[in-house]
Amino acid sequence: MKNALLEVADLKTYFPVKGGLLKNTKEYLKAVDGISFTLEEGDTLGLVGESGCGKSTTGRSILRLIEPTEGSVKYRGAEVTSMGKKELRKLRKEMQIVFQDPYASLNPRKQVGSIIEEALSTHGIGRDSNERKGMVLDLLEKVGLNATAYERYPHEFSGGQRQRIGIARAIAVNPSLIIADEPVSALDVSIQAQILNLFQDLQDSMGLTYIFIAHDLSVVKHISDKIGVMYLGRMVELASKDDLFARPSHPYTQALMSAVPVPDPTIKKERIILTGDVPNPSNPPTGCTFHPRCRSCMEICAEIAPKPVEISPGHVVSCHLYDPEYNCAT
């Protein structure tokens, strides 16, 4: 049994929506509304969902880049949500983030070497700048970049290479957990594969744990051990990769899987076409937030939000169809 590195329980992040003449808080946008999962050391959790489902906010709330409203995040047993500034700074060395847009997340006026070195000096790693330079050169090699990158600027690199720089900066402080927020979605397919392989290589060599956030189900399937499917701030299904794909249970998961186009013209799969759009998260539907688009919708779904039900060990679904209390049919 592996150790739990991260335990997230009932995490909620609400954003106040201000309006009216006096700009009073009128209501709350529930970006993350009660997410729970456990992540073992060395594993990869994939968070998948469409835009606005709260997957990025979940990642940032865990790091406290956005303050969560409620709930608990435990890193190696220590509560993250109540940490003070000093402790939090230490924790940043353990948890790092890789962003989607490598164009926007690197300082254009700094040389690549000093971008990565900054991460080292901030955390007091390395005795002097000479030692740190050596470490940076090692890091560049580790992520597959040439040593000449040290003195170049971000704009001189292609998208894939910039993402390598972003990864080098994240692993510079030797973290245990990396939250990767859509790290390959801005990249061309041939480059995307290179970066995915790099993530896997680094996981093997450094024993990293990942939370991998992406909207592309094929990418998430490729890299994850465990997958959480999110819809409007809630995790509708959480299971090991094999379980999820062998037995997708939530109607949304099923629709999402069937919607992904397969790069093989001989496969004609049966599509579940969802009607309508993702609702506005500041005014979500009552009950189960998916019910207006769900083809298995029952009366109860519009009234009461479903509780998570464990349908097999480690496979949790939030849907009334699997709740014996409500669904007499099955």
Add this chain to the structure above:
Amino acid sequence: MASLQEKTIGKQDSDVSENLLSVKGLNVKFKSDNTKVTAVNNVSFQLKEGETVALVGESGSGKSVTSLSIMGLIPKHAGFVDGSIQLLGQQLNGLPAKQMRTIRGREISMIFQEPMTSLNPVHKIGDQIGKVIRLHENIKKEEITKRTIEMLVKVGIPRPDKIIKEYPHQLSGGMRQRVMIAMAMACNPKLLIADEPTTALDVTIQAQILDLMNDLKKQYSTTILLITHDLGVVAEIADRVMVMYYGQIVEEADVYTLFKSPKHPYTAGLINSIPNLEEMKSRLDPITGNVPNMGEITVGCPFRTRCNHAKDICSVKNPPLFKLENQTVRCWLHENKEVG
């Protein structure tokens, strides 16, 4: 077809076959500092009536520039478009702007990737679609409104009589793309160019839009030129595929042949590098290196720096297109396998 040819003034030597669109020797160059950079290099292809052809490539491969040249949308001061583009025998390249306007929207129309930036934010939906109809057809105002509502119904927009009075920002991304499609189809064009029509959309919405495009294709037998980087979308909707790399078409085949036996190392590399939902690979097989910058490679095959099969000749001479049994491929590996 005959009537169209009669009314054309800029008509030159016409293409005799049943081709709807025929592009020959298309070259597009852009000014960059004091040099000219080639974005599209000697591209030739034909589109037959009613077929859906995908133009596939990564960013910078020249696929969008190709489509913009067909539409006559490359600004004269920035780019040099050379070669022949014929729609049903009518030469489009070099046509005066005024005449090109009668073709755009009526004979050829286009859907863009980002519906928010291609719809005008300060005009109502109904007015924007109506304008296309008004520009090309001489009909009464009430008729235009009726047609607009009809189009919105066809692309699956609920409560169209209300939507025509709304503005683009009031709609979701999927809805905006439906509006774009309604606008593009309003005058029943012969050719629809769809430039990454689903890239900005979520997968469940992408599925809806692909479904809609398949429906419209059947209903109107519109010829579609689909520009995309997503091989999943290609497999879903295309009859024929052209793969572009570094401004050139490197492989062309029907969709089944292309996915079953890709002949160009780049095509094979692309197909291998995507994670597939249906099969499980423990490791992806990427193409090494990066796409070279435009103007970086001037001699030989532009793919050779990333190719595992590169030979001596590849760095000396750029291969021509070799015609194989079911496909054409621009690669020296297939030099001796040519048919005919």
